[in-house]
Amino acid sequence: MASGGQIKFGPVDVAIVGAGLGGAAFARRLASRAPRLRVLCFERGDWLDRANLPTQKPEWQRLALGAWASSPNLRLKAGGNAISADYPIDDSASAFKPLMWNGVGGSTINWAAHFPRLHPSDFKTRTLDGVGDDWPFSYFDLEPYYDLNDEAFGVSGLPGDPAYPPKAGRRMPPVPLGRLGAKAARAFDELGWHWWPVDAAINTVAESTREACNHCGPCLLGCANGAKSSTDLTYWPRAIASGVGLRTNCVVQEIVIEGGKATGIRYRDGSGRDCWQPASTIVVAGNGIGTARLLLASGIDSPALGRNLMFHPAAYVRGMFAEELDGPVGPVGCSVYSHEFYETDEARGFKRGVHLQVTRENALLTQASRLEPAWGAEAQRLLREEFRHSMAVLVTAEDLPEVHNRVTLTQTMEADGLPGVRVEYTLSDHSRRALDFGMARAEEMLRAAGAHRIQRVPLAPYTGWHLLGTARMGGDPATSVTDAKGCCHAVPNVIVADGSLFPTVGAANPGSTIGAVALKLADALVGAAP
């Protein structure tokens, strides 16, 4: 409620919370489709300073494990990051540790920019396979928005992938496969399995003010030359040029609701002042944890809110090779992938499927820091065997919605003025079976490629990038939080526009779909067609 001592601003039509992928796409689309709307975005963090990124510093490897780690908890433990306005997350009861970036661009700042779409079947898992829930729209309803989002990000890749319906031509050639990717491709061919170079939101040729990727490696530390797409480089410059406002270092404390309708937001600005921003519509895009946290803290009453948290359960299989491979060279998430086992085959003992992604390796120090034993001659022998001689296959499975996997508030009031947040997530037997199956297939491929030793990582905790499902779309207010337009059942002028909306998640990365859905919802708000 607006109160004395507050700084009060004039009303806007749309206030957006979060300048990550969903918020940026929504803002840009609104600005282009309804330019008379007054649109203002509030971002808790700051703009990235590309001239000062770790990849240009001798100590970059240790920064990747500390103040520039992917985990906000690790960044806070290292003293915090001046740009990412992190809040602690109690992840002690979660098999996967949430990863994110809390600044302009959201987690597109430190993502790998692997940019697959979901499959058509991912939108109707209940109808096709009797698990999960159908989305309120289909792949083909979303397809025009996938294309728009691709255009905004600038996708590198190759057309013609038979794992997907035909897609518009990719704007740039694929990221080079390198020795590692070529070797994996030959092995997939030998096995007769599907493979394809990844779609990546990475410039492989220079465009405008952005350079081409120079294969420096650690994409997760932010991209110094701007080759990797992030919304601070794609959507935001255009949105701001179109009149959208973006206030940084502003932590939204509460969506104020009166008589079942949101009237605005209360936020704390960069100077710690309490501010009041009235708005006709509130759009929340703070990822599957941040969005749930704010909606819960604002008292939105919805039984599904915070529940059905989904990651993409992840495991790794690493093969060691006699010959030299690329090691940490090249965009870390980008080589080739296989969707041979993406669609359901009930003979495997589980429904839905797995995504196999041949990734590049971590930095030397990261590799050295996860060895077992961790020190001594044997550790150094293992590192010598592995460094620049390994190939890692990331196995991700389709998580299915389960109400006990959830985000809740704690009794603690955090330094950012919001209640603390806790994540509870257990890996289901179904996901375990899927990961085990995927690991066996990854090992098969690595053996075919000539690996002389295989190492399995059956569960990789620090892969919790994809924070999904906690404010899911659906028709029933008892089991969903929003309708098909992202409007909360409980407070219809509060719209969710991020991965929290996903009723199911497929087995592949969600970024492309988050952007496409946000564009679609923006059109829905102003009654526009694609």
Add this chain to the structure above:
Amino acid sequence: MTRVMLLAVLDTLLPGDDGEPPLPSASEAALDLKALERLAEPVVTALADSDGFLMASPVERVARLRAVEQAAPDAFKALLAEALATYYEAPPVLAALGWRAAPPQPHGHEVAPIDDATLRNLDKVKGRGQLWRS
């Protein structure tokens, strides 16, 4: 804690190898020991018998450090993390592993482009027809 003792601990953690080219031990890698000195203090204290550690064989030193790792895990972990970071940032270590000392940017790296034979194999993949369901 003496410098000799600190280096003895570090060399037990990071003994190097006699590969080609050889990986230097911690003491051979000319590490900056400033931060390591402070973190090593509780570990050396937990070792109790410093002279005994210095006189012990390499195998015995490993056993003694393993005991400290069990008895004082937080202190040991903090020292190990800093030791690994300092060591694997050191130019002689990077060179021995065939890696450059310069950071990833601004120079980046070369990656082999996709070759024609690999591209041709994609025709076989395409030839399998539609793999998606709807």
